[in-house]
Amino acid sequence: MTTRYNPQNTESKWQNIWAEKESFRAFEDKSKPKYFVMSMFPYPSGRIHMGHVRNYTLSDVVARYKRAQGFNVMHPMGWDAFGLPAENAARDRGVHPAKWTHDNIDAMRRELRSMGLAIDWSREVTTCDADYYKHQQKLFLDFLKAGLIDRKESWVNWDPLDNTVLANEQVIDGKGWRSGAVVEKRKLSQWFLKITAFAEELLAGLQTLDRWPDKVRLMQENWIGKSQGAKVTFALENGQGAIEIFTTRPDTLFGASFIALSPNHPLVAELAAKDPKLAEFIVACNRIGTTEAAIETAEKMGYDTGLKVAHVFEGGKTLPVYVANFVLMEYGTGAIFGCPAHDQRDLDFARKYHLSVTPVVLPKGADAAVFTVGTEAFTEEGTLFNSSFLDGLDVEEAKKKAIVEIEKRNAGTGTVQYRLRDWGVSRQRYWGCPIPVIHCEACGAVPVPEKDLPVVLPEDVAFDTPGNPLDHHPTWKNVACPQCGKAARRETDTCDTFVDSSWYFARYCSATDATQPVAREAADYWLPVDQYVGGVEHAILHLLYARFFARAMKKTGHIGVDEPFAGLFTQGMVCHESYKSAEGAWLYPETVQKNADGTAFKIDDKTPVAVLRGDKMSKSKCNVVDPGRIISGYGADTARLFMLSDSPPERDLEWTEAGVEGAWRYINRLWRMAEDVASVTPSAGQFNEKAEKTRRVIHRTIAQISEAYERFHFNGAVAKIRELSNALEDLDAANPQESSVLREGVETLTQLIAPMLPHIAEEMWQTLGHQTMLVETAWPKADPALLVENTVTIAVQVNGKLRATITLARDLPAKEVEAAALSDEGVKRALDNKAPKKVIVVPNRIVNVVA
RNA sequence: GCGGGCAUGACGGAACUGGUAGACGUACCGGACUUAAAAUCCGGAGCCAGAAAUGGCGUGCCGGUUCAAUUCCGGCUGCCCGCACCA
Numbered sequence: 001m002t003t004r005y006n007p008q009n010t011e012s013k014w015q016n017i018w019a020e021k022e023s024f025r026a027f028e029d030k031s032k033p034k035y036f037v038m039s040m041f042p043y044p045s046g047r048i049h050m051g052h053v054r055n056y057t058l059s060d061v062v063a064r065y066k067r068a069q070g071f072n073v074m075h076p077m078g079w080d081a082f083g084l085p086a087e088n089a090a091r092d093r094g095v096h097p098a099k100w101t102h103d104n105i106d107a108m109r110r111e112l113r114s115m116g117l118a119i120d121w122s123r124e125v126t127t128c129d130a131d132y133y134k135h136q137q138k139l140f141l142d143f144l145k146a147g148l149i150d151r152k153e154s155w156v157n158w159d160p161l162d163n164t165v166l167a168n169e170q171v172i173d174g175k176g177w178r179s180g181a182v183v184e185k186r187k188l189s190q191w192f193l194k195i196t197a198f199a200e201e202l203l204a205g206l207q208t209l210d211r212w213p214d215k216v217r218l219m220q221e222n223w224i225g226k227s228q229g230a231k232v233t234f235a236l237e238n239g240q241g242a243i244e245i246f247t248t249r250p251d252t253l254f255g256a257s258f259i260a261l262s263p264n265h266p267l268v269a270e271l272a273a274k275d276p277k278l279a280e281f282i283v284a285c286n287r288i289g290t291t292e293a294a295i296e297t298a299e300k301m302g303y304d305t306g307l308k309v310a311h312v313f314e315g316g317k318t319l320p321v322y323v324a325n326f327v328l329m330e331y332g333t334g335a336i337f338g339c340p341a342h343d344q345r346d347l348d349f350a351r352k353y354h355l356s357v358t359p360v361v362l363p364k365g366a367d368a369a370v371f372t373v374g375t376e377a378f379t380e381e382g383t384l385f386n387s388s389f390l391d392g393l394d395v396e397e398a399k400k401k402a403i404v405e406i407e408k409r410n411a412g413t414g415t416v417q418y419r420l421r422d423w424g425v426s427r428q429r430y431w432g433c434p435i436p437v438i439h440c441e442a443c444g445a446v447p448v449p450e451k452d453l454p455v456v457l458p459e460d461v462a463f464d465t466p467g468n469p470l471d472h473h474p475t476w477k478n479v480a481c482p483q484c485g486k487a488a489r490r491e492t493d494t495c496d497t498f499v500d501s502s503w504y505f506a507r508y509c510s511a512t513d514a515t516q517p518v519a520r521e522a523a524d525y526w527l528p529v530d531q532y533v534g535g536v537e538h539a540i541l542h543l544l545y546a547r548f549f550a551r552a553m554k555k556t557g558h559i560g561v562d563e564p565f566a567g568l569f570t571q572g573m574v575c576h577e578s579y580k581s582a583e584g585a586w587l588y589p590e591t592v593q594k595n596a597d598g599t600a601f602k603i604d605d606k607t608p609v610a611v612l613r614g615d616k617m618s619k620s621k622c623n624v625v626d627p628g629r630i631i632s633g634y635g636a637d638t639a640r641l642f643m644l645s646d647s648p649p650e651r652d653l654e655w656t657e658a659g660v661e662g663a664w665r666y667i668n669r670l671w672r673m674a675e676d677v678a679s680v681t682p683s684a685g686q687f688n689e690k691a692e693k694t695r696r697v698i699h700r701t702i703a704q705i706s707e708a709y710e711r712f713h714f715n716g717a718v719a720k721i722r723e724l725s726n727a728l729e730d731l732d733a734a735n736p737q738e739s740s741v742l743r744e745g746v747e748t749l750t751q752l753i754a755p756m757l758p759h760i761a762e763e764m765w766q767t768l769g770h771q772t773m774l775v776e777t778a779w780p781k782a783d784p785a786l787l788v789e790n791t792v793t794i795a796v797q798v799n800g801k802l803r804a805t806i807t808l809a810r811d812l813p814a815k816e817v818e819a820a821a822l823s824d825e826g827v828k829r830a831l832d833n834k835a836p837k838k839v840i841v842v843p844n845r846i847v848n849v850v851a
Numbered sequence: 852g853c854g855g856g857c858a859u860g861a862c863g864g865a866a867c868u869g870g871u872a873g874a875c876g877u878a879c880c881g882g883a884c885u886u887a888a889a890a891u892c893c894g895g896a897g898c899c900a901g902a903a904a905u906g907g908c909g910u911g912c913c914g915g916u917u918c919a920a921u922u923c924c925g926g927c928u929g930c931c932c933g934c935a936c937c938a
Contacts, residue, residue: 218855219933227937247938260938300936326936336938344852345936419937539933645876646863654863658877666876668890707867719865719875726875795871800919802871829905840918846870850918 005671007635011759015116023775024063024118026074028525035071036526037062040534040542041078041125041504045085046104048111050574050617050655051535053627057640057756058571058649058714059533060117064755065709067118068779074526075118076508078125079105082432082497084162084178086128091463097431098459101128111628115636116758118775123511127500132507133433134454135517136500140436141447142556143193150192151445155264155329156424158186163467164428165190167496170541185286191435191493192422195548199224199418201562202547211567213650216539223540225419230403231333232412234259234309237318243267243309246332246417250406251398252339254387255360257350259309260302260324262334268323271305278303278323285325300349301325312411313388324349332417344377351375360387361395423545425496430461430469432494440481440488449482455490468492501542502549505529505564516558523559532565539570569712572652574643575614578623582607586622589657590629614654625655637757638664644756645718667760669725670753673746674764680733682740690731691741697727698745699786705752706779714756724749743768751780796821797848798830814841821847 018024028034039059042052063075079101086097093100105126112119125132143149157166161181165188170177195202203224206217229248236242243259261268263285272279281303302322311317319337326345327336340350341359350357359373361382368385384390389405390398403414426435434455436448448455458476461469470476470492481488503517509526510519528550534542543565550564579587579600587602592609594600600609617624630639642663647653687695701724708717728745731738747768754761754774765774789810794817796804804826808817818839821827831851838850 215855215932222854222934225934225937229938245938249938324936326938328937331937338938343938345938417937419934536932648864651864656863656877659863662877665890672891715863715875716865722875793871797871797919800917805871838918840870842870842919846919848870848918 003675005668005760007637007667007759008632010763011114011116011635011637014759014762015113017773018116018118018775021773022122023773024073024075024120025122026072026076026120028522029072030525032070032072034526035063035066035073035531036508036529037066037073037075037531038505038508038529038533039077040532040538041080041501042108043080043083043085044101044104044108046107048108048627050625050627052112053115053639054571054574054643054649054653055533055535056112056115056117057643058569058712059531060115060119060640060758061644061709061714061755062531062533063118064758064775065779067775068751068754068777070778073118074120074123074508076123076125076511077112077117077119077121078123078504078508079108079127080497080501080504081105081126081128082133082494082500084164084429084431086431087429087463087469096459098128101431111631114628114631115640118758123508125504125507125511127433127497127504128431130454130456131514133500135507136433136495136503137436137448137453137455138450139503139517139553139556139558140495141450141453142558143552144437144447146552146556148194148197148552148555150194150422151189152192153187153189154192154424155185156188156190157183158188160184162429165424165426167424167498167541170498188426190424190426191437191491192424193499193548193552195423195545196418196420198548198551199226199420200416201551202420202544205547205563209563209566209568212565213536213568213570216536216543216568216570219539220544223420223544227417227419229415229417230406230412231415232312232337232406234312234319234337234411236321237308237310241267243321243335244333244412245335245337246415247337248417249339249342249399250402251384251387251390251393251395252342252360253311253313253337253402254390255339255341255358256311256319256337257340257355257357258338258346258353259319259321260327260336260338260349261305261321262327262329263323263325264329265323265327265334268305271307275305278305281323300345300352302349302353304353312406312409320355322349322353330421331419340377341373342377342379344379347373347375347377358386360384360390423496423548425499426493427496428468428471428492429494430457430463432497433500434470434494435491437491438479438481438488439491440484440486442486443481443483443488445491446481446483446488452482470494498541498545502545503553505532505546506550506553506559518553518558520558520560527559527561528563528566531567531569533569533571535573536570543568569649571649572647573616574655575652576617576623576625576655577614578612578621580610580612582609586620588622589625614652616652617655630660634660634664635667635759637760638667641666641718641757644714646715648715649712666722666725667757670749670757670760670764673725673728674750674767676733677743677746678767678769680739680743682743683736686737687741688735688737691738694727694731694738694741694745696786696789697724698741698748699782701752702748702780702782703787706782709755718756721749721753724752748780750774751777792844794821794844795846796824796827797846798827799851800848801830803827803830810844814843817841817843817847821849 037059039055063073067073081101086101089095089100090097157171159166159176159179159181161179166176171183175182203226206221227248229246230250231244231246233242233244263282272282302324305321307321308318338346340347340357342361357373359371362368362371362385363382381395384393384398390401406412436455438446440446458473461473463469465472477490477492479488479490506518506523510522513519546564551562553559554562579592581587591603592600593603600611602609642660646659701720704720705717731742733739733742750761750764762774791807792810793805793807795802804824806820806824808820818841834851836849836851840848
């Protein structure tokens with residue numbers, strides 16, 4: 001009678017129907033509350049991986065659930081399609097980047113469609129297409145006009161392998177985030193997006209993001225790195241100018257024993273011109289890499305310039321001026337004053353160069369007469385001493401007073417400093433969005449007139465010579481200056497690909513508008529994104545850039561919101577155990593078979609295999625499972641169910657074959673239930689006790705599942721769903737007192753699983769005799785009357801230890817509950833005839849007898 | 852070094868604002884069906900003792916608050932993540 005569930009046929013059937021009916025097409029409809037949910041769009045590598053499956057399953061559950069709840073949902077998808085791999089493919093295999101990328105997109109789109117995602121494909125964006133980057137160029141021009149873009153010469157991170165500049169955020173442990181090559185320092189002219197102009201706003205805005213993980217907000221806060229301090233100017237003793245330093249500890253000025261300049265400080269360059277030894281020292285400093293290891297081991301190196309400055313507070317006192325390798329030009333003013341007694345790094349430096357160490361902050365309870373600093377600087381709270389007018393103040397008071405005194409002497413000012421630096425976006429690559437600027441000898445950097453947009457990438461490029469193919473192109477860069485008409489040269493740098501992904505969320509709102517980046521009315525309707533789902537690895541880079549873009553786009557009138565993403569969810573990674581052969585080679589899971597005891601062997605030659613604990617799926621360890629294989633074997637619903645059931649979505653998930661099998665078994669169980677119940681004719685009338693109880697379970701489950709979906713507790717939702725299945729299977733379809741509850745239960749179950757398992761739910765719904773599609777059906781409502789139990793099970797403890805459970809009517813007076821508890825045999829035994837000293841009754845929950 | 856997080860059966864994990872620890876699943880054990888296997892169905896199980904009733908112990912370790920602690924506080928240990936010469 002029952003037929004075997006065929007996921008391949010069923011899934012493609014419903015995917016086709018949804019596509020034909022454009023079920024997930026979103027329109028602006030002001031009569032309904034909107035809900036904009038999106039996942040981080042993928043780089044089109046050509047194949048989806050399990051991380052994608054997890055990410056898109058999560059946003060899809062939200063999209064489908066919100067839709068059923070009556071929201072007007074937009075759930076779009078796109079492609080982060082610019083980037084170096086396409087150029088590498090062009091170089092290695094002779095395919096043009098555009099072709100390579102579009103072929104990959106086509107393949108990945110097919111795979112994503114097989115997942116059954118409720119996506120509005122009419123809003124698909126592809127960042128490498130001119131119909132996308134044209135608008136990005138417009139944004140660039142608008143930002144330029146608004147003063148949000150700068151061109152400046154600066155020290156940059158140079159990736160020698162990818163031959164390009166990297167942003168600070170893209171340097172991980174001193175290496176390129178993509179190539180892994182050790183990054184060098186170079187001085188180049190670059191375009192910068194002035195993200196620092198919004199430093200304070202980006203920091204303050206974090207407070208409003210109450211639906212973001214605290215962890216991500218904290219990471220951004222630290223990255224922006226606000227410090228309160230002072231800029232202080234020390235006059236050079238020779239009368240030839242002054243040195244401005246930044247400090248967060250103006251309270252310790254009386255403990256100053258030296259000034260240290262960055263090797264890249266302008267004054268140092270000046271001095272080096274006349275001092276070959278200093279020039280040599282600078283070269284030595286810049287040679288040391290920026291890797292963790294290099295910094296860790298690099299010794300504090302200083303070079304005494306022989307210059308002296310006058311102390312701002314103490315007349316007659318002078319401080320020597322050093323050049324020190326640990327002072328960064330990029331932070332503050334590139335110059336510091338050293339107070340060795342209260343800063344470990346300054347202390348190390350002072351000891352090495354035999355400079356004075358004067359403590360000015362006295363630890364609580366220490367004796368001023370004998371307190372000295374040895375090898376460890378004192379960096380904690382205390383009371384100021386040896387500090388003239390600051391004596392007796394605590395650190396906070398002294399900071400304030402010192403700033404007042406500095407300002408009074410016109411020697412500086414209180415100031416706020418951010419660690420955040422402007423975002424260098426110039427990349428010396430071909431496969432990126434061309435920067436719409438023309439360099440003219442006479443007019444300088446001239447923006448490309450809007451009528452000439454887009455600046456399109458030339459197609460005939462060669463990738464065989466290292467460096468920037470646009471630079472090598474014979475004609476593309478030669479244009480007339482838009483201002484004076486003389487021969488000029490196009491900007492040959494392209495944008496960092498993080499620019500592309502910084503505004504795609506807004507483009508989705510009016511994805512096909514050819515005239516402007518964003519149609520304001522559409523943006524005002526859809527933005528901000530209500531729920532964004534993606535990996536934590538973008539906690540700083542992408543998410544900070546997008547927040548900057550939102551502000552810049554607001555300032556230039558493109559959108560009306562500051563914060564792009566009202567809600568953020570960061571999912572965990574997908575892991576798998578890895579296998580190593582006796583020879584030490586990594587093995588793919590499908591070539592390995594496991595024994596019952598956890599050991600494993602190679603399927604082909606039966607040799608033993610070492611099983612290593614789960615780690616992030618990666619091709620290099622071969623511990624990957626191809627989603628395509630799982631979907632074509634078990635169906636997308638099985639893959640989705642397993643993704644959701646075993647671990648909370650924010651945590652890492654261990655992919656196991658056994659887990660998938662379990663999910664598959666449950667899919668089949670659901671199918672059998674639907675088929676069995678479809679033939680049951682429900683009879684109206686009396687419910688027996690079991691049926692009555694099950695009805696309560698059904699309605700309680702509706703409430704629980706709804707809450708679980710709201711809170712991203714998808715693993716909990718799966719557990720509750722399975723509990724409901726277990727309860728329903730206890731009912732007897734042949735018993736007229738139970739059959740209609742059974743039917744109600746299976747129908748409700750079908751609706752509840754739909755956001756997670758859309759294909760089988762739709763098929764079950766049809767099998768149960770419904771004419772309309774489940775995707776068009778409203779979310780079930782729990783009957784409040786059935787959510788309240790009339791009896792409760794109360795735990796009875798004696799001295800905090802559970803001794804009995806008693807079942808009583810709900811909301812019984814405390815006296816009666818107490819009496820019932822004390823008359824229980826188990827409680828009596830535990831009391832051992834002793835009189836209770838005190839009885840605590842928590843209504844409908846617990847009784848604790850203190851003996 | 853600085854900042855943050857986590858620690859629960861064999862395993863993944865559950866437990867709302869302190870109130871019956873171990874839901875749900877995986878693996879395992881026993882049984883039914885089958886010529887047999889798979890699938891399916893029924894049952895078992897935190898650990899220790901006991902035939903059982905039952906008792907003791909138990910949420911990384913030590914201590915505290917409380918009638919009551921996986922949950923709150925203090926101190927350790929271990930693992931994970933972010934930042935890192937940021938003045």
